[in-house]
Amino acid sequence: MSQHKLRNLAIIAHxxxxxxTLVDALFKQSGLFRDNQVxxxxxxxxxxxxxxxxxxxxxxxxxxxxxxxKLNIVDTPGHADFGGEVERILSMVDGVILLVxxxxxxxxxxxxxxxxxxxxxxxxxxxxxxxxxPDARISEVVDECLDLFIALGANxxxxxxxxxxxxxxxxxxxKDLNDPRENMTPLLETIVEHIPDPTIDPNPNPQMLxxxxxxxxxxxxxxxxxxxxxxxxxxxxxHALRKDNxxxxxxxxxxxxxxxxxxxxxxxEAHAGDIVSIAxxxxxxxxxxxxxxxxxxxxxALPIDPPTISITISVNDSPLAGKDGGKKxxxxxxxxxxxxxxxxxxxxxxxxxxxxxxxxVSGRGELQLGILIETMRRExxxxxxxxxxxxxQQDESGNRLEPVEEVMIDVDEEFTGIVMEKMVQRKGEMIxxxxxxxxxxxxxxxxxxxxxxxxxxxxxxxxxxxxxxNKSFHSYAPYKGKIEGRSKGVLISTENGKAIPYALFNLxxxxxxxxxxxxxxxxxxxxxxxxxxxxxxxxxxxxKQLSNCRASGKDEHVVCPVPKVMTLxxxxxxxxxxxxxxxxxxxxxxxxxxxxxxxxxxxxRVKEG
Numbered sequence: 362m363s364q365h366k367l368r369n370l371a372i373i374a375h376x377x378x379x380x381x382t383l384v385d386a387l388f389k390q391s392g393l394f395r396d397n398q399v400x401x402x403x404x405x406x407x408x409x410x411x412x413x414x415x416x417x418x419x420x421x422x423x424x425x426x427x428x429x430x431k432l433n434i435v436d437t438p439g440h441a442d443f444g445g446e447v448e449r450i451l452s453m454v455d456g457v458i459l460l461v462x463x464x465x466x467x468x469x470x471x472x473x474x475x476x477x478x479x480x481x482x483x484x485x486x487x488x489x490x491x492x493x494x495p496d497a498r499i500s501e502v503v504d505e506c507l508d509l510f511i512a513l514g515a516n517x518x519x520x521x522x523x524x525x526x527x528x529x530x531x532x533x534x535x536k537d538l539n540d541p542r543e544n545m546t547p548l549l550e551t552i553v554e555h556i557p558d559p560t561i562d563p564n565p566n567p568q569m570l571x572x573x574x575x576x577x578x579x580x581x582x583x584x585x586x587x588x589x590x591x592x593x594x595x596x597x598x599x600h601a602l603r604k605d606n607x608x609x610x611x612x613x614x615x616x617x618x619x620x621x622x623x624x625x626x627x628x629x630e631a632h633a634g635d636i637v638s639i640a641x642x643x644x645x646x647x648x649x650x651x652x653x654x655x656x657x658x659x660x661x662a663l664p665i666d667p668p669t670i671s672i673t674i675s676v677n678d679s680p681l682a683g684k685d686g687g688k689k690x691x692x693x694x695x696x697x698x699x700x701x702x703x704x705x706x707x708x709x710x711x712x713x714x715x716x717x718x719x720x721x722v723s724g725r726g727e728l729q730l731g732i733l734i735e736t737m738r739r740e741x742x743x744x745x746x747x748x749x750x751x752x753x754q755q756d757e758s759g760n761r762l763e764p765v766e767e768v769m770i771d772v773d774e775e776f777t778g779i780v781m782e783k784m785v786q787r788k789g790e791m792i793x794x795x796x797x798x799x800x801x802x803x804x805x806x807x808x809x810x811x812x813x814x815x816x817x818x819x820x821x822x823x824x825x826x827x828x829x830x831n832k833s834f835h836s837y838a839p840y841k842g843k844i845e846g847r848s849k850g851v852l853i854s855t856e857n858g859k860a861i862p863y864a865l866f867n868l869x870x871x872x873x874x875x876x877x878x879x880x881x882x883x884x885x886x887x888x889x890x891x892x893x894x895x896x897x898x899x900x901x902x903x904x905k906q907l908s909n910c911r912a913s914g915k916d917e918h919v920v921c922p923v924p925k926v927m928t929l930x931x932x933x934x935x936x937x938x939x940x941x942x943x944x945x946x947x948x949x950x951x952x953x954x955x956x957x958x959x960x961x962x963x964x965x966r967v968k969e970g
Contacts, residue, residue: 371435374460375468379490383529390545391425424620433636449572453587456556459485463497466505476513492526559634566653567591570660580640594630601645602659616640647707668723669764673747675719680883685945687743692718731930746942751811762837764810771829779823787812788841815934850896852889854882858902862919869922878921885956
């Protein structure tokens with residue numbers, strides 16, 4: 362494939378704006394799939410969790426040929442928690458497609474990724490997607506895109522972005538709204554015309570910047586990136602360079618893999634400008650440079666914003682440990698899995714905690730950490746999870762700095778008061794409020810990251826499920842003071858056994874239950890939320906005492922309260938510092954960190970002291 366017939370591009374968009382579906386439509390247009398071939402919707406979302414949640418979690422590369430042009434396309438995450446993936450991808454492409462929902466318009470993550478791409482000098486193609494939605498507001502969204510480009514400091518050339526109107530689900534794109542809506546050809550033509558040839562270094566020696574890393578049970582570490590100069594050949598002797606560390610390792614290139622549709626195929630050599638995967642290195646990682654031994658300076662790598670929150674993952678030491686089908690219970694197994702994850706996800710940081718059986722895992726947000734834990738439990742792990750904590754920094758004077766998020770909220774006008782009240786309570790500062798049409802208001806806040814922990818579920822309740830909240834990392838700022846936590850206490854089991862209908866019925870006035878009749882419980886387990894601010898110890902296993910005057914058959918009329926079932930993210934956000942989430946392959950339970958009541962009292966006195 363000649364160099365001038367190559368195009369490298371990324372698709373960037375907010376969550377659920379349709380980028381993965383659009384890629385599927387391009388696959389079909391290129392002939393990558395036969396007309397009669399049965400494929401799964403969103404073919405690039407191969408991860409089970411991606412399909413369930415309808416979001417892209419992992420960056421994925423693909424390639425196809427159209428009119429003798431080879432197009433390397435990267436489908437990247439849109440959620441801010443996976444921004445680390447996005448940043449790295451942009452360093453190896455020569456253009457981007459900015460995909461915007463015809464109804465929602467540009468969102469915070471759109472701003473985040475677009476700002477990164479503009480700063481790299483990339484010239485975006487704007488695609489207004491889902492134009493066939495009944496609530497589409499196409500002309501307003503185009504104006505919002507232009508305003509966003511200006512606000513982000515786009516240069517004159519970037520401001521002359523081409524606009525296409527599309528529906529990925531229906532499989533068409535047009536340059537004018539009056540054009541016939543037939544196929545994706547107008548978009549493919551715009552890609553070829555607008556995105557330049559790959560940027561390469563004239564140096565004949567091979568250089569490649571690593572942007573993605575993964576593991577393969579047969580090939581070992583697989584490194585993916587763009588070849589910046591020269592030609593890579595199988596069996597080449599190369600070394601890995603790291604900024605400030607020099608040569609990391611020397612190795613022989615055992616495999617070169619090129620992308621072909623959804624597959625990777627082995628090739629003998631690859632040339633400057635192409636995006637490929639290689640095998641043979643054991644120490645090299647993301648942001649390292651793979652080069653010939655004649656090269657002594659690494660390529661510049663895009664810096665990655667630091668993690669902002671942290672959790673402790675430790676061994677599950679509850680009485681029910683190992684009884685839910687979990688096969689991976691030891692700290693060594695958990696540690697090995699976390700270290701493996703940290704190797705391939707540079708926005709995660711893992712280190713041993715103060716105890717041998719726990720690990721500190723730092724990331725971008727509750728969703729990112731929740732995805733990791735959910736993946737591990739499906740692999741058979743059991744764990745105990747702490748409440749998320751924010752990661753502070755210090756300025757030159759030693760003052761504490763905390764991470765701050767920019768939050769955009771779209772809400773019905775009737776709920777603006779309660780949302781503003783809750784955000785202010787959590788140290789949020791309103792920076793903008795504008796009507797967005799159809800009786801809705803768009804409000805922007807700057808708020809400490811810790812103020813958002815556990816708020817999303819409360820936000821949905823306050824807005825009756827109609828509110829939309831999006832956030833992106835803004836900056837570090839001076840510590841804004843104490844934020845009040847959960848206002849309600851919890852109901853704590855005093856006994857081991859199974860929850861009895863009679864006991865739960867009699868506890869219903871005490872608060873909201875988290876367990877159902879017949880569920881296993883143990884001393885120290887949280888079985889519900891107390892209606893008052895204090896914790897209350899209760900016995901959910903208590904049975905009705907029988908006498909000559911009462912018939913046991915009357916228990917049949919007991920109606921148990923409907924329990925509140927939490928998702929993993931909701932559970933992690935709900936707990937306090939002295940509580941834990943017990944995660945097993947089939948259960949999510951809440952518990953106190955210290956199960957013994959005497960130990961709980963002793964540790965609370967220590968903390969107060």
